[in-house]
Amino acid sequence: MSTAQYTINETHDPSFRSWVESATPESGFALQNLPYLVFSNSGGERRVGVRIGDEILDIVKALDTDLFSGDARLAAAACRGGVLNGLSALSPHHWSSLRKALFDLLRLEDKRSLVAEALVPLSSVQLHLPFEIKNYTDFYASIDHATNIGRLIRPDNPLLPNYKYVPIGYHGRASSVHVTPSSVVRPMGQRKGPQEEFPSFGPCRFMDYEIELGVFIGGGNQLGERVSINKAESMLFGFCLVNDWSARDIQAWEYQPLGPFLAKSFSTTVSPYVVTAEALLPFRSELSRGEGEPSPLPYLDSPFNREQGAFDVEVQVHLRTKKMKEMNLDPHCLSVGNAKSLYWSFAQFVTHHTSNGCNLMPGDLLASGTISGPTPDSWGSMMELTKRGESPIELPTSEARRSLEDFDEVIMSGSARREGYATVSLGECRGVVTPAAE
């Protein structure tokens, strides 16, 4: 299809196996995934790598050993500097060349001993934020989430009239995005309960998470340049999990008329792996729109976007309380959702975002908004699961949760699975709530 930037090729073929033994098809980090990351070991400089099984290939070390040639070499050279902005500033052609080169290096035997010298065990390193994130935009693309939230505020008219036409989004705070695992301090802020005459300043009383999928922008556009829905695909560099931590009581009091501000800006946690759009190619799926939905306006519509605009990526949220840790219990599953249920696609995010001429930059993060499906077992925030705290969640420890409590750990995970293909894991995004610093 002319609008696709890639086609399924040998790098998606599950019969190819890496000589790295831990990179099994079931591991999520087989040869077919090859997610990028930034790592350092024992206080050393930050370096760009790619995960394979339980190992990391140090791309710049491999470059210095002369393991790349041609466009792959150019792409590997863009990994100097310890951040992925340089690589993402190149083109899909370069990204694809590097992927193919990495695929061959980790599969073929001819350079195995040299490549092995550039491998580092994952367990020996620290992972860092993969990009210098210049701008962060958060969308609101799950119609089930928007309806659930709307119903809590406007029971008779949950979905606003613009929702089915505008991919609703807002500018988020870039400086407070950080990588998993994180300790998230319960924020202080202004809040006013329905029974309170005046607001007060104190620790957040309704701490929440939101599970989202994020895309890091590749390439970019100049100020004033619009990006068509077909071209937008070429600006999706790679994906991560996002926990959009939310202070619901602060949000309820502050958000009119300019939207969420301090309710979100205290912390946003992302997973460390950047799973490329090319790795996710076998998992593209039809964009989900029910019968009778209005067509998107022409600038947001294309056959490719309708037929393959979505990503079939399952996302899970688990909760582990302090008591569960003490009792050595497994985390409790709160929800299982899927990004293919989003009403708007990532390409539509890019096209809408640039439709007024706004310039996107390499490494900008665009997140989906909470991923919720039609049934409660797929709802991606505690706000929805507990109906704004009215219906507590019962946990196996006999504990109950109306919202997150101090020392609760939220564990998000994501993966793409399809019969006949190797599983592609997005890894985990973990964070523990710690007490407010009053």
Next chain:
Amino acid sequence: MSTAQYTINETHDPSFRSWVESATPESGFALQNLPYLVFSNSGGERRVGVRIGDEILDIVKALDTDLFSGDARLAAAACRGGVLNGLSALSPHHWSSLRKALFDLLRLEDKRSLVAEALVPLSSVQLHLPFEIKNYTDFYASIDHATNIGRLIRPDNPLLPNYKYVPIGYHGRASSVHVTPSSVVRPMGQRKGPQEEFPSFGPCRFMDYEIELGVFIGGGNQLGERVSINKAESMLFGFCLVNDWSARDIQAWEYQPLGPFLAKSFSTTVSPYVVTAEALLPFRSELSRGEGEPSPLPYLDSPFNREQGAFDVEVQVHLRTKKMKEMNLDPHCLSVGNAKSLYWSFAQFVTHHTSNGCNLMPGDLLASGTISGPTPDSWGSMMELTKRGESPIELPTSEARRSLEDFDEVIMSGSARREGYATVSLGECRGVVTPAAE
């Protein structure tokens, strides 16, 4: 006062004059101002300078001629790199040392010939964005503006209940902030008129400006660290004018529930001069709150903030249409406002912004929101002046304006004046609307 970071000193004394002849007390760019800027000449590299009269002192050239010593030398060295982020990352003590050194170099005769060699005529250079702006936040601090806008939407209840407690703000788009003079392409976008059944995509039908005052952050805080109202003063590095261009029809359709997005992100224009907080010290004034207003919550309150939290800076907006240019007419004055009328102070912006632990970075831009006063001649946007387009503005050319038309030029200016002190100009912020690129 212990909370003030500076005290009035000899650098504010108008009896001191520079040997640069154009730097008269009336020029707005006398020895008492010394605003920073970034410039280049004929394709050369970007350099940090300070404006004096009609000249620019090239700070790094002066440094390389060994004109600084001690902390001023350290501060001047932070100006290497062609952007002000390095200098702003230092402390008020360093900023003050450099100001005093510049004051002496441009006043005393002893090093005059060496200093003169580092001067460049303003007319020979190009000015650039003074900072790499990592994050941009826009507040909504004029109660008159909030009331005017609220009245257009909710005539019976114009001001929302949170307004007098929360310094309302939202995350703006950092990538599309650029320096004056600018051509601003009329944005395309989704809009739906009240009589239209469905939205459509096309050129903005209600293009507007907003005059604001912005502060560039100095120092910064770590994620999780709150900044007290007293400490906040030390993070106000310097000020500029901001034109927050707005597409009102796009805004009306998109802004619920997450706030303005594409209605603002197509362009934000700032003036080129960064007028330091120290230069504005003589123009500090009482924070404006009418009788019977609620006290700010304690975290947003201090005696210093009440008594000297505001800045007495007058801001003017002029309009020049294509016809005015053709007829060689002077620009038409649309409004004269003053930043001292803001309901919230810049220190309160910083304290509120960081109250949840959000980290501010050197060079972050925090803007005030539209500056409007109580009377129509002080209203800082066309939305207010024309009552959402219902009452056209009559121009001396017999033209009328319900909103900005193509080729209209908006000219913003600002200055601080006080009996017994040299005038401190903020310069100009200009932009011409150009036709949509369909």
